[in-house]
Amino acid sequence: MKILMFLSGLSxxxxxxxxxxxxxxxxxxxxxxxxxxxxxRAIQNAIVNLDKPLEEYGLPSFEPFLxxxxxxxxxxxxxxxxxxxxxxxxxxxxISSTKANMDFHDMTLTIAITNPEIQYxxxxxxxxxxxxxxxxxxxxxxxxxxxxxxxxxxxFEEYIKDGKTHLHVIHNNLVMQPQDVIFNFENVFQDKELNxxxxxxxxxxxxxxxxxIGPLYLANYGQAYAAIFNNLLSKVPLEELxxxx
Numbered sequence: 001m002k003i004l005m006f007l008s009g010l011s012x013x014x015x016x017x018x019x020x021x022x023x024x025x026x027x028x029x030x031x032x033x034x035x036x037x038x039x040x041r042a043i044q045n046a047i048v049n050l051d052k053p054l055e056e057y058g059l060p061s062f063e064p065f066l067x068x069x070x071x072x073x074x075x076x077x078x079x080x081x082x083x084x085x086x087x088x089x090x091x092x093x094x095i096s097s098t099k100a101n102m103d104f105h106d107m108t109l110t111i112a113i114t115n116p117e118i119q120y121x122x123x124x125x126x127x128x129x130x131x132x133x134x135x136x137x138x139x140x141x142x143x144x145x146x147x148x149x150x151x152x153x154x155x156f157e158e159y160i161k162d163g164k165t166h167l168h169v170i171h172n173n174l175v176m177q178p179q180d181v182i183f184n185f186e187n188v189f190q191d192k193e194l195n196x197x198x199x200x201x202x203x204x205x206x207x208x209x210x211x212x213i214g215p216l217y218l219a220n221y222g223q224a225y226a227a228i229f230n231n232l233l234s235k236v237p238l239e240e241l242x243x244x245x
Contacts, residue, residue: 018162018235019057019236022054024046024049025042025046026038026045026046027242030245032244036102040099041098047062047092047098048095056235058234060228062092064090065089066087066088067087067220067221069085069086070084070085070087081127084122084123084141085122087121087122088120089118090119090121091116091118092118095113095115096147098111098114099112107155108155109153110152110153110154111151113149114148116146116147117144117147118145118148118178119143120141120142120145122141122142123138123140124185125137126138126188135188137187139185139186139188143184145178145181148176148177148178152173152225154169154172155171156170164239166234169226172225178210181203182206
């Protein structure tokens with residue numbers, strides 16, 4: 001018991017330490033006119049360098065980015081219940097463009113990142129009806145999205161810890177805009193021809209599918225990013241994040 005109490009106290013002590021930005025991260029000056037341009041480059045560079053975890057800052061590897069589970073939801077126009085889990089997202093560190101805007105008055109940060117290709121590898125479970133046929137199955141699935149832009153807005157509040165100002169994400173909103181999406185769900189139907197036809201139909205109607213159920217899963221996705229961002233923000237005070245504050 002004494003050992004457990006000691007380890008718990010040690011963990012709390014470590015959490016109270018303030019850190020500077022990781023050495024691979026770029027620091028931008030709030031007072032300079034090109035602050036948002038600098039911030040855009042800094043964020044892109046930071047994500048590119050997260051092909052391995054930074055455990056001291058509570059930052060996992062983004063290659064792949066892991067979502068252990070996504071809560072089940074019922075699509076409004078797809079008559080079956082479906083659950084995604086063990087989701088691995090590849091391609092987040094391969095970035096073609098980044099645009100960031102920090103509004104210190106409204107305490108919001110908006111980031112738009114475009115990736116040439118994102119691959120989602122996951123396990124699924126599905127029950128219900130499809131093409132009037134009963135469906136009760138599970139298996140692996142792969143989704144490919146091309147030239148996809150993720151735009152996420154974080155809203156912050158300030159708090160004081162150990163005499164220093166920190167930011168904390170209290171709200172986020174994530175929007176996904178791909179150029180194309182290709183679905184491949186295995187084992188939905190035992191008949192290969194029917195299963196292939198199902199995937200082709202899903203891929204043709206990706207815009208409708210994304211509109212119907214995308215926001216439900218993007219909310220979970222955004223929460224995962226907010227939790228990771230808060231790990232960094234809890235350790236790095238505001239004056240270490242930016243110059244000129």
